Amino acid sequence: MxxxxxxxxxxxxxxxxxxxxxxxxxxxxxxxNNYHFFPPLLYQVATAFIEPSNISHPFRRMFQHKDNLRFHMxxxxxxxxxxxxxxxxxxxxxxxxxxxxxxxxxNYFGIEGVAQKALPMKTIDEALVLRNQLLMNMEKAVRAKTKEERDCYLNIVIAGGGPTGVELAGMLAELGQYTAEKEYPEIKDFGSHIYLVDAGPVLLAPMSTKAQKEAAHVLEKLGVNVILNTPVKDYRDGKVFLADGRTIETNALLWASGxxxxxxxxxxxxxxxxxxxxxxxxxxxxxxxxxxxxxxxxxxxxxxxxxxxxxxxxxxxxxxxxxxxxxxxxxxxDNETLKPFRYNDKGSMAIISKYKAVADLPGFSFKGFFAWMVWLFIHIIPLVGFRNKMRLAFSWMWSFITNDPTLRLIIRPNAATIQKEKEAELHNV
Missing domain, CATH: 3.50.50.60 (FAD/NAD(P)-binding domain)
Known part of the structure; x- marks a missing residue:
């Protein structure tokens, strides 16, 4: 069959x-794609915290020695x-x-400017594009001649206050706190340039009130500008237009809104x-x-x-x-009676920053360091391949101990870019 x-x-x-x-x-x-990947950790790839290979595994390797399995790309x-x-x-x-x-x-909800210019994060390709954009923006910011130009490159607007948006905001804020100030001495206020925008009244809407309040508290303490009850209406000419009439100049609108x-x-x-x-x-x-x-x-x-x-x-x-x-x-x-699906809800979790997470499990909610440890464990177990589990665990341990992940490489394997470099080399010859 x-x-x-x-x-x-x-x-x-x-x-x-x-x-x-x-x-x-x-x-x-x-x-x-010729690989399976783990979407809940894409934001850590996008923020140069882990390698793409830590959360991906080739299908054909999975199917080795399985005579009844085939892969079609x-x-x-x-x-x-x-x-x-x-x-x-x-x-x-x-x-x-x-x-x-x-x-x-x-889902861009029919907003053409957002669809054309915003940075989504649903695939590894998109996460790498986002990573390159953020790193390039920081390089441009330190060379900026005016405050307005500098702010445009440093400002990061994250649309969507669900788990992805919250985790992305927290990771970027920590990047600024622990890394940006060491590597970019010209930048002293990275965290204050992060804006987390949501159309709803709270962050982490599907989770408990305790989780929602903790997320807002931790992010605001990190310097993130949390803007609620305010959807993004458009993104054009380097400006994010909010429903309340405000605009934010930015070269990076990160779309995690639906x-x-x-x-x-x-x-x-x-x-x-x-x-x-x-x-x-x-x-x-x-x-x-x-x-x-x-x-x-x-x-x-x-x-x-x-x-x-x-x-x-x-x-x-x-x-x-x-x-x-x-x-x-x-x-x-075997002509047996089928079993109907009934979802066993095991709860939900979100990491906010280092040592800070929230968890809603059946019957109770908790936060803080223990929730953070549980989150790490829960997100290692589903990874495909023992090697990936060990590499991710080591990457996390090293990065959390040193506060200095070493993956901030701007790599742009783009055909147009490669062609331009070839033409420049020929011109120089």
Whole structure:
């Protein structure tokens, strides 16, 4: 039986891993990248705290010695339910069962200026672009001739007060506190140039009041300018325009304000609902189909009694759905009764700064150093590969002890840049 899985994130990988030992299934994983990566730590790549390789692992290495697993590098173009095939930009694949687990992409809410100029952070490529931009801005700031020019390069506006925005603001503030002043003696007030903007009344809206207050307190103590109840309306001509009429001059708008499910062309329009999510039943089966399933952030499941408006778009939902669907396909093959999905909410966490984190676990909430230690542990366990776990643990230990991560390299593997350098060399010759 041929299964095609589109998307190698949490949902896709956990589904594949759960079926990898069952030889009655031939599984092909399709992804536009040749590696799995760990999105919750992208912000640490973007702030030059860890290497991209610490949170990524090649699919083909995962599939070594697994005769029933194959990898196909490509992007989905169209699903053809009528003949059980999918089209990718690198070929056509047939399937008996299709599993869609492509996750989400950045949602700019129709703001054209933001879509064109803001810096998102949903992929490793985007995290590296963001890192380069921030480092280049600091280099330009120390050469600035006027205060206005200097402020434009130093100002960083983060749109979105959820876990990503809070963690990004805290990490950048600490970068300024521990590193920028040592390496850029011209910069004495880096933290005061960070603006965290959110349309809602609190940071970390889905979390407890204790977590929300702690996040605001720690960030403000670090010098971050927290602006609430104020959405970003536009970004043009080097200025962020806020809903209350204020503007902030900046060369870096970091967009962490929302996501939208990736498109799945070929599915019936009536199964696509808000946020472009795909409507599924209690078994993650796409409505109106018999052999197409959707998992994780990409699906909308309204059958769970505790989550009648759909599940939150978090990693644990994707992980649990992937594992259960693998078991259900075995049951389907053996003509057994399928088990409906019920999300086991294990809580939520966010790190704010060094030794400062918040955690909401079932039944209680806590903060501070213990929450910070738990956060570190929780984020090492899901990484793929023992080597990645050890390298990340060592990187964290060294960086936290020394307050001096050593990854601030401006590397721009851009074809246009390389061509310009070649032309300059030829001109000099």
């Amino acid at each position: 041929k299964i095609v899985v589109v998307g190698g994130g949490f949902a896709g990988i956990n589904f594949v891993k759960s079926l990898s030992h069952d030889k009655q299934f031939e599984i092909t994983l399709v992804d536009k 490509g992007s989905l173009i169209r699903i053809n339910p009528e003949n059980n095939t999918i089209e990718t930009d690198t070929g056509i694949l047939p399937y008996d069962y299709l599993v869609l687990a492509m996750g989400t992409e950045t 996501v939208i499910a990736r498109e799945a062309p070929g599915l019936a329009p009536e199964v696509i609902t808000r946020g472009r999510r795909i409507l599924v039943n209690e078994y993650n089966q796409v409505q109106g189909t018999t052999n197409i399933f959707a998992l994780g952030d990409q699906c909308m499941q309204l059958s769970d009694p505790k989550f009648p408006k759909g599940h939150p778009q978090v990693a644990q939902v994707a992980i649990q759905q992937g594992a259960l669907l693998a078991k259900n396909l075995k049951r389907l093959k």
